[in-house]
Amino acid sequence: MTVERRRIGDRQVHPVGLGCMNIMHSYGPPADEHEAKALLVRALDIGCDFLDTATIYGLGRSEELIGEALGKRRQEYFLASKCVLGFREKQRTLDGRPEAIKAACEASLKRLRTDVIDLYYLHRPDPKVPVEESAGAMADLIREGKIRFYGLSEMGEDQLRRAHKVHPVAALQSEYSLWVRNPEIAVLEACRELGVAFVAFSPVGRGFLADPPADPSAFHDTDMRKVLFPRFSDENYAGNLPLLETARAVAREAGCSVAQLAIAWAMAKGDHVLPIPGTRSIRHLEENHAAAGVRLTAEQVSQLDAAFAPERAVGPRYSAAGQASVTTEMFDFEKSQHGG
Template sequence: MKRRIGDRMVHPVGLGCMNIMHAYGPPADEGEAKALLVRALDIGCDFLDTATIYGLGRSEALIGEALGARRKEYFLASKCVLGFRDRERVLDGRPEAIKAACEASLKRLQTDVIDLYYLHRPDHKVPIEESAGAMADLIKEGKIRYYGLSEMGEEQLRRAHAVHPVAALQSEYSLWVRNPEIAVLEACRELGVALVAFSPVGRGFLADPPADPASFHATDMRRSMFPRFSDENYAGNLPLLDTARVVAAEAGCRVAQLAIAWTMAMGDHVLPIPGTRNIAHLEENHAAAGVRLTAEQVARLNAAFSPERAVGPRYSPAGQASVTTEMFDFEKRQHGG
């Protein structure tokens, strides 16, 4: 059942640690967040994914505080380039910045090595080869074991891989967001790179009940960065869930579990990392690894969620400008391309 990253085998469903301290409203209660992290290890969730920017370092620190004594029990991923300085977001892919960020992350995480360290976003001012070279140096120094890329396309993947082998490419991938299928899903398979699928539950859309935009906190990024949740688009997306509910009932699982299982069915090299603050949801997500979909069910879901049926762009213009993931032609038209 386990899946490979580098030469390590991990449970196929990891835990994304962004929304514990970041993105979807105010930070979680820290005691509850630590209890969630402990419970993750207790049920066998051994792949934790965080980043420097999440909570301006607080997500990393919570992992260190809650799980530092159990460090050998989990595969730890974090990210650099997208960071902070004086509590302001910065984007810096220079080698010296990457190495400084790694040192700071190691301290917050209370560890001497990060298993998987990503370039969180492309820095258009720095050639990817220079940033990849810094990662190679960190591997030689024993401070990270593997490196990866996040929200980048096939060209940057191949360029970075030519400098030093990339272990994982992280990208948003779900029934609702099919962009990896344009190029990187197959490129990762070809190169032996794990595709780590973040937001496999569609930022809450692919849940039962689905996320309710009317309930979002004023600081929730879904209010501004993800147009599919806007008043003019959201209602048009809800009919997509009809087929998902039918197939979930057939498979004997919840819709969120179905969504996670679908990402796993897209290839043995795909590892979903759903995020949650809720222990019951954590346990359900973890159990999704046991959901088996037939080829006919996968085909029905693929047809129901064909990319052009999603209403609204994946990202706002500013969000789209921050990534180099491939777009479908209809998305290029949405963004004026």
């Protein structure tokens, strides 16, 4: 089946990209580096040409692996990375000042072994720096030829519109899946209106919509799902499992896996939506990539919308600390979960 490519800026990419966070970061110990490099090479070999990484992933190591594994094939893929959320002396930092953004870009270019980053995001809002100032630094980097486009990550409609007035935003990235519907409050439509690509990270619910863990309490101590994502907690997880019943039934009807169903559902929400599932498994990489060929009917999308109505999820999307680091919109019932 011919897959229609999707636009970021003036570029066209395969609609299902590869998120490169969990090869070195977040869901337990880092992947074996030889296996991680093999995954990256395989991604290009099957036509997955949109790779999304960040300074903070593995404290720079994710960017280095891409440079080491794919540096000689740089013209074959669209490369995204992120700044503001970074590190210094192995400690996380948050710095949206223009001079910090420009220094971070120089460091990322070296790690990625490239002279230009296609899409460079403000990874998180810095509450101490107006988004207009950070956007101005991105505009400078575009004029200098060090990045081609810039984007925002985990920000709401207000900051999107404010940044877009300084210099057009090419993409906004946020968590979006059957399990996390917050972009539907405002930013999904705002992106459509402004001609901004919407990049959906964690489209398979951090594994919940792929191979749901039998016992989240057995996660490795370094797995962020243990502390940052309350829906995986002992008191909430069992209440979320019934959500999968409809997904499994619709997946059988559509002739695909539940993970592919979740990715296809995100794609069905607009031709400006690009999901970027992450994985350490070549098998899952190939499965996710093939989801671009899954076509859901309007009835199937509506059935999934209803089964995964936002208020049916048990537990907030983020812990209080995680929610405090973003400016994404919340549903009214979520505000009460966070004391708002």
